Every structure is written in structure tokens, then in C-alpha cells.
Amino acid sequence: METLEFQAEARQLLQLMVHSIYSNKDIFLRELISNASDALDKLRLAKLQDGLEADTSDLHIEIEVDAEKRTLTIRDNGIGMTREEVVDLIGTIAKSGTADLLAKLKEAKESPELIGQFGVGFYSTFMVADTVTLVTHKAGTEGHGTRWESAGEGTFTIDDAEGAPVGTTVTLQLRPKDEDDALYDYADVWKIKEIVKRYSDFIAFPIRMAAAVSPDASSEASSEASSEASSDAGAETPEMETLNSMKALWARPRSEVTDEEYHQFYRHISHDWTDPLEIINMKAEGTFEYEALLFIPARAPFDLFQREARRGLQLYVKRVFIMDDSKELIPDYLRFVKGVVDAADLSLNISREILQQDRHIQMIRRRLTKKVLSTIKDLMTSDPEKYATFWREFGRAVKEGLLSEPDNHQPILGIASFLTTTGTEPTTLAAYVERMKEGQEEIYFLTGESRSQVENSPHMEAFREQGYEVLILTDPVDEIWVDAVPEFDGKKLRSIARGSVDLKKDEPEPEPEGDFGPLLGFLKEKLDEQVKEVRLSHRLTTSAACLVSDANDVTPALEKMYRAMGQ
Numbered sequence: 001m002e003t004l005e006f007q008a009e010a011r012q013l014l015q016l017m018v019h020s021i022y023s024n025k026d027i028f029l030r031e032l033i034s035n036a037s038d039a040l041d042k043l044r045l046a047k048l049q050d051g052l053e054a055d056t057s058d059l060h061i062e063i064e065v066d067a068e069k070r071t072l073t074i075r076d077n078g079i080g081m082t083r084e085e086v087v088d089l090i091g092t093i094a095k096s097g098t099a100d101l102l103a104k105l106k107e108a109k110e111s112p113e114l115i116g117q118f119g120v121g122f123y124s125t126f127m128v129a130d131t132v133t134l135v136t137h138k139a140g141t142e143g144h145g146t147r148w149e150s151a152g153e154g155t156f157t158i159d160d161a162e163g164a165p166v167g168t169t170v171t172l173q174l175r176p177k178d179e180d181d182a183l184y185d186y187a188d189v190w191k192i193k194e195i196v197k198r199y200s201d202f203i204a205f206p207i208r209m210a211a212a213v214s215p216d217a218s219s220e221a222s223s224e225a226s227s228e229a230s231s232d233a234g235a236e237t238p239e240m241e242t243l244n245s246m247k248a249l250w251a252r253p254r255s256e257v258t259d260e261e262y263h264q265f266y267r268h269i270s271h272d273w274t275d276p277l278e279i280i281n282m283k284a285e286g287t288f289e290y291e292a293l294l295f296i297p298a299r300a301p302f303d304l305f306q307r308e309a310r311r312g313l314q315l316y317v318k319r320v321f322i323m324d325d326s327k328e329l330i331p332d333y334l335r336f337v338k339g340v341v342d343a344a345d346l347s348l349n350i351s352r353e354i355l356q357q358d359r360h361i362q363m364i365r366r367r368l369t370k371k372v373l374s375t376i377k378d379l380m381t382s383d384p385e386k387y388a389t390f391w392r393e394f395g396r397a398v399k400e401g402l403l404s405e406p407d408n409h410q411p412i413l414g415i416a417s418f419l420t421t422t423g424t425e426p427t428t429l430a431a432y433v434e435r436m437k438e439g440q441e442e443i444y445f446l447t448g449e450s451r452s453q454v455e456n457s458p459h460m461e462a463f464r465e466q467g468y469e470v471l472i473l474t475d476p477v478d479e480i481w482v483d484a485v486p487e488f489d490g491k492k493l494r495s496i497a498r499g500s501v502d503l504k505k506d507e508p509e510p511e512p513e514g515d516f517g518p519l520l521g522f523l524k525e526k527l528d529e530q531v532k533e534v535r536l537s538h539r540l541t542t543s544a545a546c547l548v549s550d551a552n553d554v555t556p557a558l559e560k561m562y563r564a565m566g567q
């Protein structure tokens with residue numbers, strides 16, 4: 001037997017778990033079932049794709065409660081783990097953004113919503129258990145399995161486990177029951193049943209409950225046994241009961257699924273504790289069939305702008321899980337969308353490489369994109385408050401689409417909102433166009449680092465004076481997309497910091513030679529290195545001078561950005 005130390009970050013996370021930061025402890029069971037379900041998916045896939053020899057005829061999850069010993073056991077006959085995998089996967093946190101996660105978890109302490117944004121996974125067992133034991137045997141490996149045990153403090157032990165069957169068994173030694181708090185009695189069959197039903201009903205494998213050891217609990221369990229259990233009678237324990245319905249949520253008509261069911265499923269795939277903002281169902285029949293169930297979250301994940309963050313949808317083929325994080329199914333600028341695509345006509349052997357070139361996948365991606373954009377568009381009128389939330393949380397990401405998807409410029413601009421010199425709330429371009437002054441033909445904007453910087457810019461003076469509304473663009477991405485997008489609804493987008501914006505058509509620009517000739521000459525000579533030209537302008541009302549870029553030059557802010565990027 002070997003005693004090893006948890007990696008520092010894992011230790012910190014465990015600390016938070018032991019001192020139970022979640023107000024809802026029930027979720028530990030959801031996490032264990034979710035891991036078991038993943039392990040079953042993986043075994044089925046390894047058999048399908050890599051030809052692994054394994055018995056997959058009865059993939060299932062089993063729960064056992066022993067009220068006397070106060071133990072709770074969750075067993076699966078899935079892929080299992082090797083000794084190295086146990087040490088790597090359970091002893092460390094390999095996930096990206098862990099440092100951020102920990103910082104935010106600490107900050108959040110008593111706020112379950114924020115904490116719920118992170119999938120704390122296996123470690124959540126330490127909220128309810130004094131000791132956790134995991135025995136596992138990897139499918140396709142000979143010999144013994146591995147036994148892992150920890151009390152959630154600094155160390156864990158690891159040992160060989162003779163005769164362990166393929167799959168994984170996790171046993172929790174539950175904490176002593178708190179007399180004041182019946183809610184937390186996880187050694188109660190009924191409590192467990194209720195939690196499974198609430199959080200894990202849609203899990204695609206049967207979750208079976210073995211009858212409890214204590215006599216009264218076992219008679220309860222058998223009297224409740226479902227028809228599936230009696231058809232199971234050949235199995236050695238006739239009291240087995242299947243707790244979940246196993247229905248694939250995306251295959252069921254929307255009218256038959258409750259919001260609560262959708263929300264639980266969303267939590268399962270997203271690890272986001274907050275209910276989603278919008279649910280999208282899609283079903284395509286005909287030459288290429290697929291079903292999709294998409295969720296637009298109610299808030300941005302902490303790693304929305306981190307390169308290495310997980311993104312993409314889950315891909316199923318005819319109800320068989322194929323892979324997580326399929327980036328090919330949704331464009332990067334909609335990376336916050338979560339969900340499942342179940343395609344009927346793909347090969348079960350499809351790999352990530354093939355996915356990238358597959359025509360059907362590209363078609364699904366186009367359709368999903370269109371559907372997400374039109375759903376947001378509808379929200380603008382049907383539920384402006386939801387729309388405002390959406391744009392606040394995800395607008396910055398969506399605007400990236402203006403760089404990558406020329407075909408979707410107009411739909412993306414159609415769902416965009418911007419601050420302007422009028423009012424304090426963001427406005428849509430359609431509303432801006434509606435308010436345009438008599439004779440105004442272009443949409444004016446100015447980019448900068450902050451609202452106040454933009455509003456106090458000398459470029460703004462003439463526009464303010466004459467009552468023109470100007471878009472205030474302060475996101476870094478704004479600097480870039482404005483160059484890629486020429487117009488909205490037939491109206492040119494025009495930076496008021498570039499070239500000469502002609503506000504007073506009837507008054508010609510003053511003659512440079514006038515009274516100011518010598519002054520302009522003097523300035524030009526003094527600033528020779530810094531500027532291209534010095535000229536008189538109508539655009540200022542109170543400032544004496546301002547810097548203007550040529551129509552084709554980069555803006556000062558963009559110049560700064562390029563410099564920061566080392567270009």
C-alpha cells in the first residue's frame with residue numbers, strides 16, 4: 001500500500017468540500033452517477049470503435065444503502081481506471097482554469113449559484129462522507145484492480161484490489177446523522193430514490209437500487225419494485241428496482257417534458273447550477289435526420305474568454321453517446337451554447353478528424369447557428385428583459401462572429417446592442433436607424449476604451465452640437481469588426497474619428513490659405529514627424545485641435561492593441 005499526497009490545488013478544493021460550501025449537498029450523488037454514466041458510455045464506445053472485448057449487454061449503475069453501517073455504494077460496470085489513471089484523475093485537478101475556479105469559489109463562499117458554475121465532481125463526496133473508498137478495474141486489463149481511499153485531508157492511499165470486477169465501485173462512509181437536519185440523511189433509501197429521480201432521471205443507463213440491509217427498508221423497496229424489476233427476476237437480487245426512466249430528453253416532444261426535467265439535464269451536461277435562459281428543440285427529418293436540444297445559459301461561464309476552455313456540443317448517434325465538446329457543431333462565437341445533437345445517419349465510428357470535414361456536420365452547424373440567432377432575435381420582442389441579459393452576458397463573444405462569418409453579418413448585427421450618446425441602455429441598430437436625423441445617411445460610431453473617454457473625445461463635439469447620435473464602442477473586439485463590416489441595413493457604418501465626416505454639406509471646408517495659413521504652416525513644420533497633415537475643421541466646437549486618422553488608417557486604440565500584441 002502506498003500513501004500519496006493530493007496535488008496542492010486538489011487539496012484546496014477538498015478543503016472547501018469538507019467544509020461544505022454548497023448549501024445543496026444532494027448534488028454529490030448526481031456527480032457520482034454522472035461519472036458512472038460517462039464510464040458506461042466510454043466502455044460501449046471503446047467496444048464499438050476500438051474493438052475492445054467487453055460485455056456490454058447489461059451496462060448499469062447500482063446503488064446500495066446500508067443504514068446500519070451508514071454506507072452508500074455506487075457501482076458501475078463501465079470502463080474503470082488503471083492505477084495510474086486513479087492517481088492522475090482523482091489525485092489531481094487537471095482541468096484548466098482551476099486557479100480561477102478556486103479564487104472564485106473562495107470569494108463565493110455562501111453563494112450556491114456562483115459555486116454551481118463549476119463542476120466539482122468526485123470531490124463533492126467529501127461533503128457528506130468521512131471516508132471515500134474507490135475500487136476499480138479497467139476494462140481490457142489483466143490481473144488485479146486498484147483500491148483508493150481518502151478521508152479528504154492531505155493524503156490518499158492506493159493499493160492493489162484482488163478480484164475487483166471490471167468497472168468502478170465508490171463507497172461512502174457517511175458522516176454521522178445530524179439530528180436537527182433530517183434532510184442530510186443519505187443512508188435513507190427514500191432520500192436516495194428522490195434524489196436520483198430529481199437529478200438523474202434521464203441518464204441513459206438503468207440506475208438500480210439494491211434493497212437495503214435493514215429489514216424495514218428492504219420491504220419498502222420491494223413493495224415499490226417496478227415492472228422492470230420483476231422482469232429482472234432472473235438476476236440474483238429480485239428486489240432490484242430501476243429508479244430512472246432513461247428517456248432521452250431530446251427525443252421527447254417539448255410538451256411532454258417539464259421545465260424541471262430540462263433544467264436537470266442542463267445541469268448534467270453543463271455543470272451550471274443556474275437555470276438556462278432559453279431552451280431550443282430541433283428536429284430534422286428527411287434525407288438527413290437529426291435532433292438537437294440546445295440551451296442558452298443565463299450567464300457567462302468564468303472561462304468564456306479563455307482559449308483552453310471546454311466548448312462544443314455533445315454528439316450522439318442514434319442515442320449512443322459519441323463525444324463531448326464537439327466544436328464542429330457550433331461556431332466559436334456561440335461557444336456558450338450547451339446541448340446535444342443526435343444524428344441518425346453518421347457512423348458510430350466517426351472520429352474528430354472526420355467530423356471536421358463531414359458535410360452533414362457542416363450543414364447541422366449552419367442550421368443550429370441560424371436557429372440560435374433567430375431565437376435571440378425573437379427574444380428581442382417577446383422578452384426584452386431576457387434579451388438584455390443575453391446581450392450583457394454574451395454580446396462580446398457574439399460580436400466575434402462579425403470577424404469570422406461574413407454570411408451572418410446582418411443576422412448578428414440584427415441581434416446586437418450598443419451604447420450610444422443617447423440614453424444609458426444599449427440600443428439596437430434598428431432602433432438607431434429609426435432615430436436617425438433627417439438627411440443622415442450613415443451610422444456614426446466612435447471606438448475607445450471607455451464610455452467617458454469616447455464621450456469626451458473632441459471628435460464628438462460637432463456631433464453632439466448638432467444632435468447626431470453616435471454609437472459608443474468600447475469592447476476590444478469592436479476595434480476589429482468595424483473594419484470587417486461595411487454596413488447595416490444599407491446604411492454605411494462610419495467612424496467619426498476617420499477621414500472627414502461631412503456634417504455641414506452646404507458650408508465648404510475653410511480655405512487653408514486664409515488667416516490661418518501661417519499658423520498651419522508652423523504647426524505642420526513642428527509636428528512633421530508626428531502628423532501627415534494639419535488642416536482647419538468644422539468638427540470642433542470647444543476644443544482647439546484633434547487628431548484624425550485617414551479613412552484607411554488604424555484607429556489609435558487599435559494601434560495600441562496591435563502594439564500590445566507585439567505587432
Ligand code: ADP
Nearest residue numbers: 035036039080081089090119120121122123168
Ligand atoms: P469530471 O467528471 O468532470 O471529469 P470528476 O471529478 O467527476 O470530474 O472525475 C474525474 C475523473 O475521474 C473523470 O473524468 C474520470 O476520468 C474519472 N472517473 C471518475 N469516476 C469514474 C468512474 N466511475 N469510472 C471511471 N472513471 C471515473
Ligand code: MG
Nearest residue numbers: 034035121122
Ligand atoms: Mg464527473
